[in-house]
Amino acid sequence: MRESTVMFLHYITAILIAITGLIHLLANNDPGIGAVIKANSALYFGNMAIFLAALLYHAFNGVRVILIEMVPDKCWTKWISWAVLIVGIVTYAVGLQVLMVALGFA
Amino acid sequence: MEAESEFKEYYAKNMRGISGWFKARAYTIERWLYAAHRITGILIVLFVLAHFYSTGWHPGLWWDALLGIIVTFHTANGIRLILAELGFAVGKPLLVKKPSQRPVSIEGVQRYLVVFALVLFFVLAAIWAYYALVVQPMMG
Ligand code: HEM
Numbered sequence A: 001m002r003e004s005t006v007m008f009l010h011y012i013t014a015i016l017i018a019i020t021g022l023i024h025l026l027a028n029n030d031p032g033i034g035a036v037i038k039a040n041s042a043l044y045f046g047n048m049a050i051f052l053a054a055l056l057y058h059a060f061n062g063v064r065v066i067l068i069e070m071v072p073d074k075c076w077t078k079w080i081s082w083a084v085l086i087v088g089i090v091t092y093a094v095g096l097q098v099l100m101v102a103l104g105f106a
Numbered sequence B: 001m002e003a004e005s006e007f008k009e010y011y012a013k014n015m016r017g018i019s020g021w022f023k024a025r026a027y028t029i030e031r032w033l034y035a036a037h038r039i040t041g042i043l044i045v046l047f048v049l050a051h052f053y054s055t056g057w058h059p060g061l062w063w064d065a066l067l068g069i070i071v072t073f074h075t076a077n078g079i080r081l082i083l084a085e086l087g088f089a090v091g092k093p094l095l096v097k098k099p100s101q102r103p104v105s106i107e108g109v110q111r112y113l114v115v116f117a118l119v120l121f122f123v124l125a126a127i128w129a130y131y132a133l134v135v136q137p138m139m140g
Helices: A003-029 A031-039 A041-070 A074-103 B002-022 B029-053 B061-085 B109-139
Strands: none
Touching: A003 A031, A003 A041, A003 B061, A003 B109, A031 A041, A041 A074, A041 B029, B002 B029, B029 B061, B029 B109, B061 B109
16 A cells, blocks of 8 residues: 555544544543443444544554654565554454453354 | 665664654754654553553543543644645745745644644643543542
8 A cells, every 4th residue: 555545544543533532432431421322332332343443553553654764674664564464453353352242242 | 876865865864763753953843742742642552552451441540631631632733733734724835045934834824723732632631631530530
């Protein structure tokens, strides 16, 4: 993927994090609104699935950007990018599993 | 070949590594905000990893309020960065002729965006602190 596309997605995921993260915070910290969100487990799970995906992309790409800036070498850039991608996907799979078990979906 | 030497020059300029983030001479406020953005980004990643590892982990009370400061800064400044990086409110490019002359890209609307981001940061951090220090202890 072109670097400009990767960064564009970095900003899109940032906006997604702001929205889904707010829902996540309200669900767990506001007694009133939290009860409404948690009563709808499909909404809670859907929000978490999007939040987790966006957050992992943004966090791991953020770390990648910092690393490839500190080690400016074509070969290293390639390996760092692959490593970050694989670790990110595995983390998402494990995270979804944990969520589904916690919500009683699996 | 031309391109390659330019590439090498670019790499050479980056040799300061992390200490370069704090090479503060002639920094504009935007450059300081960017350094803070990077540091808060790294800190949030560290929190998130702990939050995943022991699912739902939180540092608690005052530390949660501090976490709020870190996250709300990154969010408020991030919104400003997204606007700037997508080209909104950047202004027309202008040839900078003197070292003392500021590029238009950080004048005008950009300055209002900085103020907007900082105000948003304070408001969000206050709301977060209220939840961390007042609402959470009541929820038990
Ligand atoms: C609330 C929403 C958020 C917004 C609006 C936001 C915005 C941004 C933006 C615009 C950048 C790009 C800076 C650049 O390279 O030009 C960025 C970088 C970054 N963000 Fe976020 N972010 C958010 C949440 C998060 C979260 C939750 C994390 C951690 C899990 C995070 C970690 C990072 C990291 C590590 C970087 C890289 C810093 C760098 O390139 O210097 N961000 N963020």
